[in-house]
Amino acid sequence: MKQGNRYGLHRVLEPQGTMPQPAWRIDNTMELYSNEILLDVETLNIDSASFVQIKEAEGGDPLRIGEHMKKIVAERGKHHNPVTGSGGMLIGMVRAIGPELQGKLDLVPGDRIATLVSLSLTPLTIEEITGMDVKTGQVDIKGQAILFESGLFAKLPDEIADRIALAVLDVCGAPAQTEKLVKPGDTVVVLGAGGKSGLMVLCQARKSAGPTGRILALEYGEASCERLRELGWADVVLNLDATKPVDVLQAVEKATEGRMADVTINCVNIPGTEMASILSTRDEGTVYFFSMATSFTAAALGAEGVGKDVNMIIGNGYTKGHADLSLNLLRESKQLQALFEAKYGM
Amino acid sequence: MKQGNRYGLHRVLEPQGTMPQPAWRIDNTMELYSNEILLDVETLNIDSASFVQIKEAEGGDPLRIGEHMKKIVAERGKHHNPVTGSGGMLIGMVRAIGPELQGKLDLVPGDRIATLVSLSLTPLTIEEITGMDVKTGQVDIKGQAILFESGLFAKLPDEIADRIALAVLDVCGAPAQTEKLVKPGDTVVVLGAGGKSGLMVLCQARKSAGPTGRILALEYGEASCERLRELGWADVVLNLDATKPVDVLQAVEKATEGRMADVTINCVNIPGTEMASILSTRDEGTVYFFSMATSFTAAALGAEGVGKDVNMIIGNGYTKGHADLSLNLLRESKQLQALFEAKYGM
Numbered sequence: 279m280k281q282g283n284r285y286g287l288h289r290v291l292e293p294q295g296t297m298p299q300p301a302w303r304i305d306n307t308m309e310l311y312s313n314e315i316l317l318d319v320e321t322l323n324i325d326s327a328s329f330v331q332i333k334e335a336e337g338g339d340p341l342r343i344g345e346h347m348k349k350i351v352a353e354r355g356k357h358h359n360p361v362t363g364s365g366g367m368l369i370g371m372v373r374a375i376g377p378e379l380q381g382k383l384d385l386v387p388g389d390r391i392a393t394l395v396s397l398s399l400t401p402l403t404i405e406e407i408t409g410m411d412v413k414t415g416q417v418d419i420k421g422q423a424i425l426f427e428s429g430l431f432a433k434l435p436d437e438i439a440d441r442i443a444l445a446v447l448d449v450c451g452a453p454a455q456t457e458k459l460v461k462p463g464d465t466v467v468v469l470g471a472g473g474k475s476g477l478m479v480l481c482q483a484r485k486s487a488g489p490t491g492r493i494l495a496l497e498y499g500e501a502s503c504e505r506l507r508e509l510g511w512a513d514v515v516l517n518l519d520a521t522k523p524v525d526v527l528q529a530v531e532k533a534t535e536g537r538m539a540d541v542t543i544n545c546v547n548i549p550g551t552e553m554a555s556i557l558s559t560r561d562e563g564t565v566y567f568f569s570m571a572t573s574f575t576a577a578a579l580g581a582e583g584v585g586k587d588v589n590m591i592i593g594n595g596y597t598k599g600h601a602d603l604s605l606n607l608l609r610e611s612k613q614l615q616a617l618f619e620a621k622y623g624m
Numbered sequence: 625m626k627q628g629n630r631y632g633l634h635r636v637l638e639p640q641g642t643m644p645q646p647a648w649r650i651d652n653t654m655e656l657y658s659n660e661i662l663l664d665v666e667t668l669n670i671d672s673a674s675f676v677q678i679k680e681a682e683g684g685d686p687l688r689i690g691e692h693m694k695k696i697v698a699e700r701g702k703h704h705n706p707v708t709g710s711g712g713m714l715i716g717m718v719r720a721i722g723p724e725l726q727g728k729l730d731l732v733p734g735d736r737i738a739t740l741v742s743l744s745l746t747p748l749t750i751e752e753i754t755g756m757d758v759k760t761g762q763v764d765i766k767g768q769a770i771l772f773e774s775g776l777f778a779k780l781p782d783e784i785a786d787r788i789a790l791a792v793l794d795v796c797g798a799p800a801q802t803e804k805l806v807k808p809g810d811t812v813v814v815l816g817a818g819g820k821s822g823l824m825v826l827c828q829a830r831k832s833a834g835p836t837g838r839i840l841a842l843e844y845g846e847a848s849c850e851r852l853r854e855l856g857w858a859d860v861v862l863n864l865d866a867t868k869p870v871d872v873l874q875a876v877e878k879a880t881e882g883r884m885a886d887v888t889i890n891c892v893n894i895p896g897t898e899m900a901s902i903l904s905t906r907d908e909g910t911v912y913f914f915s916m917a918t919s920f921t922a923a924a925l926g927a928e929g930v931g932k933d934v935n936m937i938i939g940n941g942y943t944k945g946h947a948d949l950s951l952n953l954l955r956e957s958k959q960l961q962a963l964f965e966a967k968y969g970m
Binding site: 285287295296297298299300362363364365394395396398399428429430451521522523524550552553567570572573574575576577578579580581582583584585586587588589590591592593594595596597598 | 631633641642643644645646708709710711740741742744745774775776797867868869870896898899913916918919920921922923924925926927928929930931932933934935936937938939940941942943944
């Protein structure tokens with residue numbers, strides 16, 4: 279059996295010398311290296327920005343969406359959307375564990391896991407698409423995947439349904455980072471608060487900011503806003519288009535009496551919302567970009583362009599304990615459970 | 625005279641409702657609004673990533689580079705490179721100040737200033753290109769520009785030559801952010817240490833980390849590395865290609881005996897160096913991306929893909945006092961002066 283590199287470098291086909299994520303194409307032959315894990319894939323959870331792009335390109339037709347997905351995997355050896363640059367994650371059953379890893383991990387063949395690394399670097403094959411939820415981007419397949427030695431994963435908890443655990447784990451970096459950033463008494467603006475990551479962030483922000491904190495939830499569309507108001511986590515719910523920075527600026531100015539946000543968290547899954555995030559934030563405050571639709575240059579030049587001294591953070595999908603924190607957040611909050619069950623519980 | 629918006633919204637042509645920076649096209653007619661400043665432009669300092677892209681597209685031919693630049697401005701009303709998304713800055717003489725701003729600013733017509741906001745949001749006309757330094761991306765023109773009310777600027781200091789002041793001010797966010805991030809005793813990795821921002825960052829990192837700090841400078845090419853060794857600011861100079869993350873990882877591991885960097889600052893002006901930055905940094909360390917060639921998704925998914933819990937910051941070109949800090953750094957360091965004089969002093 280061949281020995282593989284910790285970070286999966288042995289799977290990179292082109293360009294040579296890059297890591298699996300930025301690589302255009304990786305080797306998805308399902309022959310195991312000594313430090314890899316082979317998985318039988320059950321469900322792909324396509325990144326929201328990526329799935330929205332594919333869905334729009336294919337007019338919402340599930341068959342065409344499926345063909346589009348297969349084409350990406352055939353071309354790149356991974357489900358790495360070339361337009362959005364993003365991936366997603368998967369649920370699968372462990373089929374084989376390379377001998378180098380045996381005994382080092384709390385894992386045996388037959389265990390069911392969710393991968394916590396992006397599909398954009400995961401060797402994948404799709405034999406067949408067996409089901410698709412076009413609303414959520416959860417796609418059931420017959421296929422296989424490889425997890426590298428450095429790849430993060432979470433064993434699926436028995437008491438939480440798979441689809442719900444997957445949906446939670448997919449965005450578990452966001453609430454975990456929120457927990458690190460938000461201090462008691464902070465004013466927090468959450469953009470895209472009604473989406474999957476937005477709801478988790480909102481729930482954690484309320485918890486971290488405490489009763490003296492002030493939470494503003496921004497969402498687009500009156501129905502979504504009404505649902506957020508019913509949850510009661512936010513002090514203010516604003517029905518606004520986050521691609522309209524001037525509208526957002528004026529609404530946040532009004533709601534905070536000019537104080538603006540200590541921490542702004544962007545969970546909007548469409549492009550063009552960098553400036554609304556920056557303008558919502560006070561001088562020397564923090565903007566946390568969790569959205570994969572964020573443009574680096576739009577953020578960097580945007581802040582400079584309006585002379586705003588804010589700390590802008592790139593959302594890192596991983597921080598220590600992120601999976602446990604998120605699953606515990608779900609266990610603690612009956613409301614969050616109900617929301618995820620309604621949306622992802624079949 | 626018409627009244628303009630503080631952030632220049634009145635100049636946005638398409639798409640409507642966006643800010644001037646993300647807008648595809650802005651109005652560059654040189655008719656002054658009541659809160660604008662009109663400038664006679666002398667020199668454009670094109671952003672390094674942008675100029676390298678244009679230069680490569682035009683085979684290094686100054687005439688073709690000039691035509692390319694004029695075409696960008698004709699199409700967009702600003703020098704906003706559609707490929708790199710970045711701009712640059714300019715030097716000009718104040719020709720007129722809108723009545724709303726008169727008396728509020730320490731500025732009169734005839735003053736010479738450098739704009740500290742990006743060319744990617746600055747209304748600009750180019751009548752004629754009168755000179756070009758293809759090595760540095762400084763381009764002399766006959767033309768005009770508009771500075772919005774929110775636009776930052778610095779009056780040019782008498783004792784520092786224009787071209788040098790412009791070169792320093794263009795990257796003044798980087799050393800100012802370095803000063804905020806680097807603590808005494810820190811291990812700091814600077815990628816692209818031999819470039820303009822890299823040199824300023826390196827100088828400031830040495831100052832901030834102090835004698836107990838450890839500074840690693842990475843640069844590509846033996847000649848550049850030899851110059852860095854002569855400066856003596858770095859404890860270790862490594863001749864490495866920052867697009868090769870594995871090489872960088874191994875070299876930094878060796879030089880720090882596995883400790884890795886507390887703070888990594890990326891000043892490389894080519895794409896594909898996110899992963900080298902992430903891998904150079906210790907768990908819970910900070911990566912500061914100053915390079916405009918940074919890809920948001922490559923950074924976000926890259927860190928997740930290798931399970932690295934690092935704080936990743938988007939380089940904000942503006943932080944309070946950034947112009948003064950940078951000009952003072954130059955005044956303090958004879959070596960930095962000599963470097964900038966050799967490179968930008970005509």
